[in-house]
Amino acid sequence: MPELPEVETTARGLRGPLVGRTVVGVTGVDWPRMLPNATEERLANLVCGRTVVAVDRRGKYLLLHLDGDAHLAIHRKMSGNLLLRRGDDAHERHTHLVVRFDDGRELRFVDPRKFGRVYVFESAAEMEAFLDERLGPEPLSELDGSVLRARLAGRRGRIKSLLLDQTFLAGVGNLYADEVLWEAGIHPLRSADSLEPAEIDRLAEAIKHVLTLAIERRGTSFSDYRDAEGLLGENQDYLNVYGRAAGRSRPAQCCPRCGTPIERLTLGQRSSHFCPRCQRRGRVLGATTRPIRPR
DNA sequence: CCACGATCCTGCTAGC
DNA sequence: TGCTAGCAGGATCGTG
Numbered sequence: 473m474p475e476l477p478e479v480e481t482t483a484r485g486l487r488g489p490l491v492g493r494t495v496v497g498v499t500g501v502d503w504p505r506m507l508p509n510a511t512e513e514r515l516a517n518l519v520c521g522r523t524v525v526a527v528d529r530r531g532k533y534l535l536l537h538l539d540g541d542a543h544l545a546i547h548r549k550m551s552g553n554l555l556l557r558r559g560d561d562a563h564e565r566h567t568h569l570v571v572r573f574d575d576g577r578e579l580r581f582v583d584p585r586k587f588g589r590v591y592v593f594e595s596a597a598e599m600e601a602f603l604d605e606r607l608g609p610e611p612l613s614e615l616d617g618s619v620l621r622a623r624l625a626g627r628r629g630r631i632k633s634l635l636l637d638q639t640f641l642a643g644v645g646n647l648y649a650d651e652v653l654w655e656a657g658i659h660p661l662r663s664a665d666s667l668e669p670a671e672i673d674r675l676a677e678a679i680k681h682v683l684t685l686a687i688e689r690r691g692t693s694f695s696d697y698r699d700a701e702g703l704l705g706e707n708q709d710y711l712n713v714y715g716r717a718a719g720r721s722r723p724a725q726c727c728p729r730c731g732t733p734i735e736r737l738t739l740g741q742r743s744s745h746f747c748p749r750c751q752r753r754g755r756v757l758g759a760t761t762r763p764i765r766p767r
Numbered sequence: 768c769c770a771c772g773a774t775c776c777t778g779c780t781a782g783c
Numbered sequence: 784t785g786c787t788a789g790c791a792g793g794a795t796c797g798t799g
Contacts, residue, residue: 478792547793550792551776551778551792585776585778587794589794627768627769628768628769629770646792692792694791695778695779695792719781720781721781740770740772741772741773742792743791
């Protein structure tokens with residue numbers, strides 16, 4: 473569920489409260505698979521007594537850096553939420569990890585579908601190697617038109633599949649890929665080698681623009697996503713294509729730019745939403761990137 | 768390199 | 784009301 477804007481929002485929400493706090497306990501691990509490279513005991517031994525020195529994000533991973541070169545990388549996958557609560561607050565269902573801090577607060581990993589994972593590292597270098605193996609460049613700090621053109625050179629796959637490939641570009645998932653392609657006027661099935669340089673430039677700008685706006689709106693709460701305080705984001709009120717195709721008992725909503733009904737297709741077992749007029753296959757759209765407007 | 772399917776899980780909803 | 788099929792924002796692995 474959470475993509476780059478949601479993880480970034482969570483990181484910002486946790487940074488102030490957690491930096492400088494010391495871990496006093498780790499409990500509640502009821503699902504061993506969520507710790508692929510550790511046990512609750514090893515995790516507790518590594519982090520108890522250590523102080524949080526930074527909260528960061530890389531791709532869709534939330535990073536907790538502790539003193540003594542201990543590090544956690546948390547991936548929420550589809551349904552995970554990281555909630556900061558007081559120790560005496562009511563316990564959420566589907567909580568699979570609780571990290572207690574010296575001010576009485578707790579970081580709770582709540583994840584109904586149990587896809588989420590917490591990775592434990594005993595050095596920054598070890599964590600960097602793990603992340604570098606899995607993640608391409610950061611869209612907001614390492615991407616522009618020329619970087620994207622270079623990365624697309626020689627690639628023949630569908631552009632949306634590439635946007636979803638975390639080793640190609642970090643942080644973009646199904647929802648934002650659809651929104652980005654709509655913004656840039658590019659059909660999700662277009663092959664990478666069919667894109668004109670001007671289209672790639674527009675795509676790079678759309679990626680940064682869509683993600684930046686979504687962060688300002690504190691993420692998209694399409695269904696499960698909550699921030700560190702358990703609050704909803706606002707970006708779901710500004711989606712242009714995602715979730716707007718005809719449903720089983722709902723008519724399609726219209727493209728905010730041209731009024732054409734939004735359509736849906738299946739690509740790699742994921743649904744893709746697009747405007748058949750603004751995002752034509754095999755045709756170059758005139759460059760008119762307009763600001764996203766609320767519905 | 769690329770496409771596709773299966774897999775890991777639970778909750779929700781549409782439709783019968 | 785109850786049941787069931789299908790679907791969900793992710794990532795990995797195996798096959799062709």
